Amino acid sequence: MVNHWIIAPVVLPAMTAVALLFVPRGWMQARRAVSVASVVALSAICVVLWGMAQNGPQAYAVGDWPAPFGIVVVLDRLSALMLLAAAAIGLAAVLYAIIGWDRRGAHFHTLFHFQLLGINGAFLTGDVFNLFVFFEVLLIASYGLVLHGGGAWRLKSGFQYAAVNLIASTIFLFAVGLLYGVTGTLNMADLAVRVAALPAADHALLRVAALLLFIVFAVKCALVPFHWWLPSAYSAGSAPAVALFAVLTKVGAYAIIRMHTLVFADDAAGISGTLQELLVPAAAVTLALGAVGVFGSRSMLQLASYSTVASMGTLLLAAAGLGAAQISAALYYLLHSCLIGAALFLLVDLVAAGRGPVADRLLPEVPVPQALMLGGLFFLCGMAMVGMPPLSGFVGKVAILDGLRGSENAVLAWTVILAASLLLLVGFARAGSTVFWKAGTMALRSAGGRPEAMRPAPRRAGLVVALLLAGTAVLSAFGGPVLEATDATAAELLDRQLYIRAVAPAAFPPES
Numbered sequence: 001m002v003n004h005w006i007i008a009p010v011v012l013p014a015m016t017a018v019a020l021l022f023v024p025r026g027w028m029q030a031r032r033a034v035s036v037a038s039v040v041a042l043s044a045i046c047v048v049l050w051g052m053a054q055n056g057p058q059a060y061a062v063g064d065w066p067a068p069f070g071i072v073v074v075l076d077r078l079s080a081l082m083l084l085a086a087a088a089i090g091l092a093a094v095l096y097a098i099i100g101w102d103r104r105g106a107h108f109h110t111l112f113h114f115q116l117l118g119i120n121g122a123f124l125t126g127d128v129f130n131l132f133v134f135f136e137v138l139l140i141a142s143y144g145l146v147l148h149g150g151g152a153w154r155l156k157s158g159f160q161y162a163a164v165n166l167i168a169s170t171i172f173l174f175a176v177g178l179l180y181g182v183t184g185t186l187n188m189a190d191l192a193v194r195v196a197a198l199p200a201a202d203h204a205l206l207r208v209a210a211l212l213l214f215i216v217f218a219v220k221c222a223l224v225p226f227h228w229w230l231p232s233a234y235s236a237g238s239a240p241a242v243a244l245f246a247v248l249t250k251v252g253a254y255a256i257i258r259m260h261t262l263v264f265a266d267d268a269a270g271i272s273g274t275l276q277e278l279l280v281p282a283a284a285v286t287l288a289l290g291a292v293g294v295f296g297s298r299s300m301l302q303l304a305s306y307s308t309v310a311s312m313g314t315l316l317l318a319a320a321g322l323g324a325a326q327i328s329a330a331l332y333y334l335l336h337s338c339l340i341g342a343a344l345f346l347l348v349d350l351v352a353a354g355r356g357p358v359a360d361r362l363l364p365e366v367p368v369p370q371a372l373m374l375g376g377l378f379f380l381c382g383m384a385m386v387g388m389p390p391l392s393g394f395v396g397k398v399a400i401l402d403g404l405r406g407s408e409n410a411v412l413a414w415t416v417i418l419a420a421s422l423l424l425l426v427g428f429a430r431a432g433s434t435v436f437w438k439a440g441t442m443a444l445r446s447a448g449g450r451p452e453a454m455r456p457a458p459r460r461a462g463l464v465v466a467l468l469l470a471g472t473a474v475l476s477a478f479g480g481p482v483l484e485a486t487d488a489t490a491a492e493l494l495d496r497q498l499y500i501r502a503v504a505p506a507a508f509p510p511e512s
Contacts, residue, residue: 003052006060006075008045009083009120012038017113025106032098035109039094042116043087046080053080057492057502059126067504068187072126074503077489081331082123082254085338086247088471090116096346096464097240104238107144115141115244122251126503128179128186128263131255132172135220139165142248145241146233157236164229168219175212182206188262189503192496196266203270210264210271214278217259220252221312223279224286231293231305239349246341249312250334257319257327262496272322279320280409284416287313291420294427300348300360303431307344307385310420311337317413318400325403327490332483333396336475340384340393343468347377350461351435362431364438370462375436377465382428384472387421392475397421399483 016038023031052058057076061067094112102108118138125131146158180186182205183194198206215226222230230249234242256279264271290310297303315337318330352360354369368374380391387397397417404413475482492498 003058003060005045005048005052006058006124007062007073009042009049009087010073010117010124012042012045013113013116013120017110017117020110020113021107028103031109032102035094035112036098038113039087039091039116043091046083046087049075050080050084053077057499059503067126068185068190071130072187072189072503073124074126074188074499075124076499076502077485077492078254078258078331079123081335081486081489082250083120085250085335086116086119086123089244089247089338089342092342092346092464092468093240093243096243096461097238099458099461101238101240105144108238108241111141111144112241112244114138115145115241115248117141119247119251123254126188128188128191128259129176132169132176135172135251136169138248138251139169142241142245145244146237157232161229161233164219164226168216171212172216175209175216178205178209178212182209187503188258189500191263192265192500195263207271207274210259211274213259214256214275217252217255218282220255221249221316222286222309223252223282223312223316224289227286227289227309230309231302234305234308234345235299235301239346242345243342246308246338246345249308250315250338253312253315253319253330253334256316257322257330257493261322261327261493262499265494265496276320276322279316280412283313283316283320284412285313286310287317287416287420289313291423291427295423295430297427297431298362300351300362300431300435301345303362303427304341304344304348307424308337308341310424311341311385313420314397314400314417317417318403321404321407321409322494323403323407324487324490324494326400326407327493328483328486329396329399329403331486331489332392332399332475332479335482336384336392336396336472339468339471339475340381343377343465343472344381344385346461346468347374347381347465350374350465351378362434364434368436371436373462375432377462377469378428378432378436380469382425382432384469386424386428388425390473390476391469392472392479395476395479395483 016034020031020034053075057074060073062071062073097108115138118134118141121134122131125134143158143162146161147155176186182202183191185191185194195206219226234245237245260272260275287310290306290313293306293309294303297306315330315333318326318333348360351368351374355366358366384391384393387393401414401417404410
C-alpha cells in the first residue's frame with residue numbers, strides 16, 4: 001500500500017508558497033498565520049515520517065511510474081533525520097521572522113516556503129537529476145532571501161552568491177549529463193547497480209562525473225577552496241533567512257554522504273578512495289580556516305559565518321572515512337550544528353539591533369541592552385560552538401574523536417579539531433568580552449555610572465534563541481539515545497541493498 005505522507009514535506013510547502021501569493025500584501029497577520037501553521041504542520045509530519053522510517057526505506061513513485069523511469073521519492077532514516085532538522089530550524093526561523101523581519105519584503109514567507117520545498121525535496125529525492133532540480137529551487141528562493149530587506153551591501157553579496165551558485169549549477173548539469181551518458185540512468189538505486197557492473201573502460205569517465213559532483217557539493221557546503229562565498233552571503237542575509245541557511249550547507253554534506261555510500265560505494269573505479277584523499281585534507285583546512293576566521297573576526301556576523309565554516313569542516317572530517325562510527329558521529333554533530341548555527345545568527349541580529357550604528361562590530365563603544373540576558377545566551381552559544389561540556393557540541397566532538405580513533409587520519413584529525421577548538425574558544429571569549437563587558441564598562445565611565453539606554457530586544461525573539469539552545473541541551477542530555485539513533489541510521493545507510501530493494505525490488509536483483 002502506497003503511503004502518501006512520504007511526499008507531504010514537498011507538497012505542503014509548495015502549496016503554502018502558492019497560497020501566500022494570493023494573500024493581499026496588507027493582510028500581514030493572515031500571511032503570518034498561514035506560514036506558521038504550515039511549518040507547525042510540517043514539523044508534525046516530519047515526526048511521523050521519522051517513526052515510519054524505523055521500518056526501513058520506503059519509496060513513493062510519483063504518478064505511479066516505476067523506477068528507474070519515473071520520479072521516485074525515498075524515505076529512510078537519513079532523509080527522515082534531515083527532514084526533522086530542517087523542520088525544527090524552519091519553525092524557529094519563521095517564529096523569529098514574524099516579530100518584524102517579514103515586513104521588510106513583500107514576499108518573505110513565499111520565498112521561505114519555496115526554500116523549505118527545495119531543502120525537503122533534496123533530502124527525499126531518489127534521482128540525481130531531481131536533486132539538481134531541488135537544488136535550483138532552494139537556491140532561487142535563497143537568492144531572494146539574501147536580498148530581503150534591500151540595501152547596496154545585500155545586492156553586492158547577493159550577486160556574488162548567485163554567480164558562484166550559477167557556476168556550480170552549470171557544473172552540476174555537466175556531471176549529470178556525463179553520468180547519464182556512462183550509465184544510462186540517473187535513478188540512484190539503479191545507478192548503484194549499474195556502477196558496480198560498469199566495465200573498466202568506462203571507469204575514467206565515471207571518475208570525472210564523480211569529481212564534478214564532488215566539486216558541486218563542496219561549493220554547496222562551503223568546503224575549501226569554495227568557502228569564500230559563505231561569510232559574505234551569510235553576513236548580508238536577513239537573520240531568519242540565514243538561520244534557515246544553517247540547513248542549506250548541510251544539503252551539500254548530505255549529498256556527499258548519500259552519493260558516496262549508495263552510488264559510488266563499490267570501489268572498483270577507485271572513487272571512494274579518491275573521495276577520502278580529497279575530503280580529509282580539504283575538511284581539515286576548512287576547519288582550520290574557519291577557526292582562524294573566528295579568531296580574527298571584526299564583527300559578530302563574521303564570527304558566526306566563520307563558525308559555520310568551521311562546523312562544516314568538523315562534520316566533513318568526521319564523515320570522510322565513510323565508516324559507520326564516523327558517519328554516526330557526523331550526523332549527531334550535524335544536528336548540533338544546525339541548532340547552534342541558527343541560534344548564533346539570530347542572537348547576533350538581536351545584539352546588532354540594540355547597538356544602533358555600531359551594530360555587530362566588535363567595538364567596545366556602545367553597551368548592549370539587556371546585556372545580562374543576551375550575554376548569557378552568547379556565552380552558551382560559544383560553549384556549544386567550541387565544544388565545551390555540558391552542551392551537545394562537547395558530545396558531538398567526543399563522538400567524532402572516538403570514531404576517528406584508529407583510522408589512518410586519526411593524528412591529523414585530532415590535532416586539527418583540538419587546535420581549532422582552542423582558537424574558537426579564544427575568538428568567542430574575545431568577542432564576548434568586547435561586546436558585553438568592555439562596552440558596558442566604558443559606557444558606565446562616560447555616563448557617570450548610567451549607561452546610555454538603547455532599544456531592548458523583544459522578549460519573544462530572545463525566547464526563540466533560548467529554545468534553540470535548549471535543543472542543544474536536550475541533544476546533550478539524551479546523547480545516548482540520539483547516538484543510538486544515528487548509529488542505526490549509519491548502519492542502514494551502509495547497507496545499500498535495503499535502499500535498492502525499497503525503490504524497485506523487481507527491477508534490481510540482489511547483489512551477489
